[in-house]
Amino acid sequence: MNITIVAGARPNFMKIAPIIEAIQNKKKEGFNINYRLVHTGQHYDKNLSGTFFEELNIPLPDSNLEVKSGTQAEQTAAIMIGFENELMVNKCDLVMVVGDVTSTMACTIVAKKAGIKVAHVEAGIRSGDMDMPEEINRIVTDSLTDYFFTTSTYANKNLSALGVPESKVFFVGNVMIDTLLKNKSRLAKPSLWDDLNLSEKKYMVMTLHRPSNVDEEQQLKKLITQIVTLGKDYPIIFPVHPRTKKLLSNLNLNFDNLYYVNPLGYLEFNYLVKNALAVITDSGGITEETTVMNVPCITLRDSTERPETCDIGTNILVGSDPEKIKNAFNILLSGTWKQGVTPQLWDGNTAKRIVHHLVSI
Numbered sequence: 001m002n003i004t005i006v007a008g009a010r011p012n013f014m015k016i017a018p019i020i021e022a023i024q025n026k027k028k029e030g031f032n033i034n035y036r037l038v039h040t041g042q043h044y045d046k047n048l049s050g051t052f053f054e055e056l057n058i059p060l061p062d063s064n065l066e067v068k069s070g071t072q073a074e075q076t077a078a079i080m081i082g083f084e085n086e087l088m089v090n091k092c093d094l095v096m097v098v099g100d101v102t103s104t105m106a107c108t109i110v111a112k113k114a115g116i117k118v119a120h121v122e123a124g125i126r127s128g129d130m131d132m133p134e135e136i137n138r139i140v141t142d143s144l145t146d147y148f149f150t151t152s153t154y155a156n157k158n159l160s161a162l163g164v165p166e167s168k169v170f171f172v173g174n175v176m177i178d179t180l181l182k183n184k185s186r187l188a189k190p191s192l193w194d195d196l197n198l199s200e201k202k203y204m205v206m207t208l209h210r211p212s213n214v215d216e217e218q219q220l221k222k223l224i225t226q227i228v229t230l231g232k233d234y235p236i237i238f239p240v241h242p243r244t245k246k247l248l249s250n251l252n253l254n255f256d257n258l259y260y261v262n263p264l265g266y267l268e269f270n271y272l273v274k275n276a277l278a279v280i281t282d283s284g285g286i287t288e289e290t291t292v293m294n295v296p297c298i299t300l301r302d303s304t305e306r307p308e309t310c311d312i313g314t315n316i317l318v319g320s321d322p323e324k325i326k327n328a329f330n331i332l333l334s335g336t337w338k339q340g341v342t343p344q345l346w347d348g349n350t351a352k353r354i355v356h357h358l359v360s361i
Contacts, residue, residue, distance in 0.1 A: 001092065001358065002036070002098055003034065003093065004038055004095045004096070004111075005035050005038065006038050006083070006095065006097045006103055006104070007037065007038070007040070008040035008041070008042035008102065010052065012178070013053070013105070014052070014176045014179045014180075015098040015122070015176050018179055020058060021359070022351040023035050031359050038057075038061060038086055038107075039061035039063070040065045040067055041064050041068055042103050049230055052266055056266060063090070063125050065079060065083065065261065067079050067082060071223045076189060079103055080107075080110050082345065083106065083107045083110045083257075087111065094117050094118070094147075094358075096121065096276050097119070098122060099121070099122050100122065102341055108144050108245035109140070111315050112144045115352060118141075118146050119149065119358070120145040120246050121144065122175075123155060123159065124156060124159040125305040127304055129301075134305075146168065147170065148169045149172050149354050150170075151175075151350075151359070153344070160344060170353070173344070174343070175354065176347050177292055178349070181292075183267060183347035187268075198275075201277045202235075203276060204237070205278075205280070206236050206238045206279070206280040207238070207282070207283055208241070208244055210301065212320075217247055220244075221251050224258070225253070227256045228258045231329065234277060235259060236257055236280075237276075238258060238260050239261050239264050239269065240260050241263065241264050270289065273290060276295055277296070279297045280294065281297065287299055287309040288306060291309045293341050294314060296314050296316075297315040298329075301319060302319040304317060312341045313343070314337070315340075316328050316331075
């Protein structure tokens with residue numbers, strides 16, 4: 001079996017690392033399974049993609065489509081053209097896509113039109129928010145997928161409601177947690193730790209990148225001002241996404257406890273998360289990591305495709321509602337944040353289960 005694995009953006013790399021390792025181990029056992037890694041280049045900043053290959057011991061990609069940035073349509077089209085050429089030259093039996101980024105959807109469409117079966121890792125998750133490009137990517141991808149690898153029973157139910165046969169759905173757990181658990185002992189203290197005189201549970205981490213939060217200047221200013229004011233007794237570390245950096249340069253938001261830093265590598269960022277009092281974010285993946293690390297997480301979104309992080313994890317949704325944000329900070333600073341539980345099968349063995357099913361298929 002020859003598998004083409006697609007990665008395009010930062011979250012993808014965390015997910016493919018353990019899958020590649022599991023494939024390599026299966027091959028050593030004598031199974032006829034090979035992979036080819038295609039990097040679409042959707043994330044092209046070194047801190048957003050390149051360092052992940054080094055940190056997570058991922059082999060360099062066999063092909064890099066180097067699509068870089070553009071509008072949704074431009075980026076999708078560039079990925080599709082590049083990936084079509086890739087598949088014409090390098091035949092495979094299966095295309096594996098992960099997550100819900102533009103590359104996930106675009107490469108799924110190309111593969112299916114080329115008559116190649118598709119396996120989707122993280123299939124079936126839904127936020128219900130059609131204003132999110134990721135939700136559209138999920139819906140399109142799952143409408144074409146042949147084999148669905150799911151992270152939760154919520155995802156299984158979503159697929160069942162769509163009429164997906166149970167025989168095509170494999171509840172395997174969360175592959176991103178495989179990477180987290182494997183690297184937990186390797187998490188690295190960033191230089192800013194000593195530079196800012198940080199100490200365990202005495203600071204917060206904030207990440208923002210969703211268009212609904214960062215694309216309108218006054219909304220972004222209002223959001224950051226409230227968060228920094230509520231957390232005034234704590235340093236707030238803000239690794240700034242490239243798209244957010246452009247907006248911030250016009251806002252002149254300077255607070256004594258707010259520290260803008262460049263995007264961090266996987267090991268350094270998760271060291272900060274693990275030791276933080278709390279994380280304020282609009283990312284879906286970070287809510288999974290904070291749940292496993294039992295770190296309070298305040299999510300600046302009205303919906304989530306990962307409801308397990310709220311129902312049994314450490315995550316609370318507040319959207320951009322000032323009262324909900326204030327209430328979440330009150331709970332946090334009073335020391336009464338809920339205790340989380342790790343969801344089923346988030347145990348570090350997801351990739352092994354995926355590859356076991358692949359060779360069975």
